[in-house]
Amino acid sequence: MLEIIREYGLMLLIGEYPHGKLGGLALTLIISIVSLAVTFPCAILIALARTGQSRPLKAIASGFVHSVRAIPLLMLIFWAYFALPMAIGFPIDATYTLIIAIVVYQAAYLGEIIAAGIQGLPNGQVEAAKALGLGYVPTTFRVILPQAIFNVIPGIVNQLTTIIKESSLGSIIAVSELSYVMLQVNSNEVTKPLQIFGILAATYFILCFALSQATNWLERRIANRRTGRVLVEVIA
Amino acid sequence: MNLNLFLAAAVFTGAAILSTIGSAEQLNDIKTAGILNCGVLTNSPPLGFQDAKTREPAGYEIELCGMFAKYIGVKPRLTPVSPQTRMAELTQGRVDILASLLSYSKERAEQVDFSGAYIAEDFSFVVLDASPIKVVDDLSGQRIGLVKGSVLIPLTEKRLPDARVLSFETSAASFLALQQGKVKATVYRYSEGKAVQRNAGNEIKALRFLDEPLLSMPSGFAFRKGSPELVKTADEFLASIEKSGEGQKLYDKWLGKDSDLKATRKFEFGKPQSTWFAN
Amino acid sequence: MIEFQGVSKWFGPLKVIKEISATVDKGTTIVLCGPSGSGKSTLVRTVNRLESIQEGTITVGGMDINAKSVNVNTLRTGIGFIFQQFNLFPHLTVIDNVMLPLRRIHKQSRKEALPAALLMLERVGLADKANSLPADISGGQSQRVAIARSLILKPEVLILDEPTSALDPEMVSEVLKLLRQLSGEGITMMCVTHEMGFAREVADRIWFLKNGALTFDAKPELFFSSGTHPDVRGFLSSIQKNH
Numbered sequence: 001m002l003e004i005i006r007e008y009g010l011m012l013l014i015g016e017y018p019h020g021k022l023g024g025l026a027l028t029l030i031i032s033i034v035s036l037a038v039t040f041p042c043a044i045l046i047a048l049a050r051t052g053q054s055r056p057l058k059a060i061a062s063g064f065v066h067s068v069r070a071i072p073l074l075m076l077i078f079w080a081y082f083a084l085p086m087a088i089g090f091p092i093d094a095t096y097t098l099i100i101a102i103v104v105y106q107a108a109y110l111g112e113i114i115a116a117g118i119q120g121l122p123n124g125q126v127e128a129a130k131a132l133g134l135g136y137v138p139t140t141f142r143v144i145l146p147q148a149i150f151n152v153i154p155g156i157v158n159q160l161t162t163i164i165k166e167s168s169l170g171s172i173i174a175v176s177e178l179s180y181v182m183l184q185v186n187s188n189e190v191t192k193p194l195q196i197f198g199i200l201a202a203t204y205f206i207l208c209f210a211l212s213q214a215t216n217w218l219e220r221r222i223a224n225r226r227t228g229r230v231l232v233e234v235i236a
Numbered sequence: 237m238n239l240n241l242f243l244a245a246a247v248f249t250g251a252a253i254l255s256t257i258g259s260a261e262q263l264n265d266i267k268t269a270g271i272l273n274c275g276v277l278t279n280s281p282p283l284g285f286q287d288a289k290t291r292e293p294a295g296y297e298i299e300l301c302g303m304f305a306k307y308i309g310v311k312p313r314l315t316p317v318s319p320q321t322r323m324a325e326l327t328q329g330r331v332d333i334l335a336s337l338l339s340y341s342k343e344r345a346e347q348v349d350f351s352g353a354y355i356a357e358d359f360s361f362v363v364l365d366a367s368p369i370k371v372v373d374d375l376s377g378q379r380i381g382l383v384k385g386s387v388l389i390p391l392t393e394k395r396l397p398d399a400r401v402l403s404f405e406t407s408a409a410s411f412l413a414l415q416q417g418k419v420k421a422t423v424y425r426y427s428e429g430k431a432v433q434r435n436a437g438n439e440i441k442a443l444r445f446l447d448e449p450l451l452s453m454p455s456g457f458a459f460r461k462g463s464p465e466l467v468k469t470a471d472e473f474l475a476s477i478e479k480s481g482e483g484q485k486l487y488d489k490w491l492g493k494d495s496d497l498k499a500t501r502k503f504e505f506g507k508p509q510s511t512w513f514a515n
Numbered sequence: 516m517i518e519f520q521g522v523s524k525w526f527g528p529l530k531v532i533k534e535i536s537a538t539v540d541k542g543t544t545i546v547l548c549g550p551s552g553s554g555k556s557t558l559v560r561t562v563n564r565l566e567s568i569q570e571g572t573i574t575v576g577g578m579d580i581n582a583k584s585v586n587v588n589t590l591r592t593g594i595g596f597i598f599q600q601f602n603l604f605p606h607l608t609v610i611d612n613v614m615l616p617l618r619r620i621h622k623q624s625r626k627e628a629l630p631a632a633l634l635m636l637e638r639v640g641l642a643d644k645a646n647s648l649p650a651d652i653s654g655g656q657s658q659r660v661a662i663a664r665s666l667i668l669k670p671e672v673l674i675l676d677e678p679t680s681a682l683d684p685e686m687v688s689e690v691l692k693l694l695r696q697l698s699g700e701g702i703t704m705m706c707v708t709h710e711m712g713f714a715r716e717v718a719d720r721i722w723f724l725k726n727g728a729l730t731f732d733a734k735p736e737l738f739f740s741s742g743t744h745p746d747v748r749g750f751l752s753s754i755q756k757n758h
Contacts, residue, residue: 011291020292082324091330128602131563132665133592138619146606174278174316184286186408187279190428191435193408 001195008185012199015176023176025203031095031167031177032207035102036160039110042103046111047148048140051118061111068108074169077101081173098170098177106163113155117148150222157215161208168204178203262463263308266332272310274301275317275331282427282490282497283337283355296490300354301335303482304457307473323347326458333470334458339387344458351457351470354483356503357426358449359388362414365442369420372448375399381410381419388423391450415441423450430497454503474506516541516672516703517562522571524557524727531557532568533727541671544704546714549724550750555707558724559674562705563594575672592620595665595673599681601657603649603664610636610645613664620668635663639693655686659693666697673697675706709754715739723747 005012015023022030049061068076080101085091092100121144129139149156168179182200186193266272277284278293287294293314305312317325322336326348340350361380363369369378376398382389384403392401402419404410411432413419424432429445436442457470477483483505488494492501517539524532531554539545547555560566561573564580564587573580580590603612610632617628636642639659644652652660658678665673675694679687691713698704698717708714714721714735721738723731723746731744738747 016291124600124602131596132616133588135588174318184279190432191440
């Protein structure tokens with residue numbers, strides 16, 4: 001196992017970079033982080049449309065969620081790669097295609113989780129905000145979302161780790177992320193699939209475990225801050 | 237999920253827009269752009285793979301595509317493609333040429349134009365060296381591991397009607413099954429099997445080829461339909477390297493006497509291989 | 516200050532408010548009572564448009580609140596509203612709850628909003644709880660914070676929908692004490708409550724609702740006298756049994 005890491009370490013970390021495209025673990029991380037960063041606001045918009053008052057928006061969001069849920073991600077990636085360029089008239093880089101497909105797919109799932117968080121809030125919260133004269137934006141972003149999102153953190157973490165793992169589907173359209181590079185290593189080595197896929201599995205485990213630990217830490221921190229805000233700040 | 241269905245759909249999609257992309261001026265377009273976009277595999281050593289040291293694609297097909305680019309006076313650009321998507325990558329115009337071990341088949345020839353062959357390799361049964369199996373007929377009634385969807389499955393079933401074919405997702409899984417005795421044999425492309433043999437070590441049981449090849453499978457460059465002048469140029473190029481000896485040199489470097497595979501070339505560069513269709 | 520003219524409301528086919536016409540004078544305190552389901556909560560909720568009406572008009576300070584030109588959020592900032600369940604925002608500390616309207620409606624910074632919010636907390640006797648979370652204070656304290664929060668924008672009207680019904684008995688008095696104090700400070704109040712002692716002491720008028728209709732509108736002296744409406748008499752004796 002160590003020989004594999006010694007021989008292919010740099011390739012596994014950064015792919016062909018700097019004389020070629022960035023790949024390997026670095027690309028997996030970038031795809032994951034960008035996907036997470038774009039998915040989150042999209043999911044919030046979907047959740048707001050799903051739980052909001054506007055019937056057309058509700059219908060659009062629900063149609064989107066239901067169609068996405070009925071498609072395997074692999075197929076979505078495939079169609080994004082081959083059909084999207086036809087629609088827009090020029091080809092899109094495979095990495096962007098992958099990110100777009102993951103965002104579209106996960107926004108639907110994450111949106112449903114956040115929507116559930118919003119629906120789970122007591123009605124009195126919205127009424128109280130209304131009664132104070134708060135408009136839609138402060139009600140949504142100061143009252144509803146901070147509570148709704150905090151309440152569904154476990155579900156959110158679940159989706160976020162799924163995003164990391166799903167980036168491995170990029171290998172089907174030759175995005176040189178970690179899994180793809182591992183497949184290349186495997187085809188060079190031929191006889192060590194157990195070790196190679198062991199390293200791959202361990203790497204995904206570490207990434208996902210680190211993410212869920214980080215989120216746990218964040219969750220506790222928010223909880224602490226919500227209980228123990230420093231008095232000095234108020235008195236000052 | 238049925239991946240093949242998606243592939244068929246994707247290829248159909250590709251075919252649908254063929255008319256828009258498949259301009260008759262492909263060769264001129266490439267010359268104007270100054271770049272030949274080669275679709276290559278990076279997981280099939282020694283034909284196309286990712287070199288561990290340079291971390292760049294290397295191999296027989298990759299060098300060959302570079303030679304062809306030079307022949308028509310442009311620079312090569314390498315685009316890795318996966319076996320699942322390579323046909324669509326070509327028909328959709330993401331690459332100009334496939335140098336990606338695309339074996340001849342009638343179905344493929346309906347969607348793309350093939351040049352003459354630049355490689356033909358034997359596919360043979362491989363068993364554990366310690367096994368008592370000596371000839372192909374000994375495999376009758378035994379379990380044989382192959383990769384799902386491979387053209388080798390019907391051929392194996394035809395050659396050994398009594399054998400039980402187990403299909404695996406990847407060749408790595410089929411290799412493990414052979415190592416663990418779950419199957420008695422698998423089928424390897426010559427260069428792939430040799431690489432496995434070479435890498436056999438303490439933990440890996442040695443392998444042995446059975447003499448009688450299951451088939452010899454040729455591959456050529458593939459182009460989008462509708463540019464005969466490009467195909468013609470490719471054939472001329474292949475014939476020229478056959479004649480000049482550059483082809484032999486290339487073969488020796490990656491597969492023949494200068495490589496650790498020590499294979500013998502049994503094909504002629506650029507010779508139309510229409511009679512070799514595997515199915 | 517507040518005027519109901521022929522106000523009716525339906526929930527589907529069910530008429531829950533029946534042609535109510537009445538007036539709340541500026542600076543007075545109205546207590547609404549009646550059996551459950553009589554429409555008293557629904558009626559007070561129409562004043563800040565938490566409930567819509569289908570017939571009639573409601574004016575606050577002379578303005579028809581359902582007119583198209585009225586911005587509902589502006590209307591609501593002028594009317595404090597207290598719920599039975601407090602409805603504090605659990606993710607915000609006490610002081611942040613009180614500052615929220617200043618910061619998000621008056622767009623004040625934390626620093627600007629802080630003195631007024633602390634002063635308001637002092638007024639309800641909870642300055643020492645500024646940094647507590649709603650989960651860590653008692654029900655009575657929560658309701659007082661809710662009152663502080665709804666008063667921070669200095670509304671002219673305060674509406675209370677059963678403010679003590681969700682409280683343990685020992686906490687009712689601290690909230691009522693605060694309400695008594697507010698009532699004396701000249702704010703216009705409408706309070707739905709079963710606390711008849713409070714009504715007798717603080718109310719300028721008491722409204723008795725039954726089946727969505729305003730059955731009786733009287734000063735406390737008359738309301739609690741032997742000459743009161745027969746329905747009120749029955750209602751008073753029934754709640755005395757329960758208490």
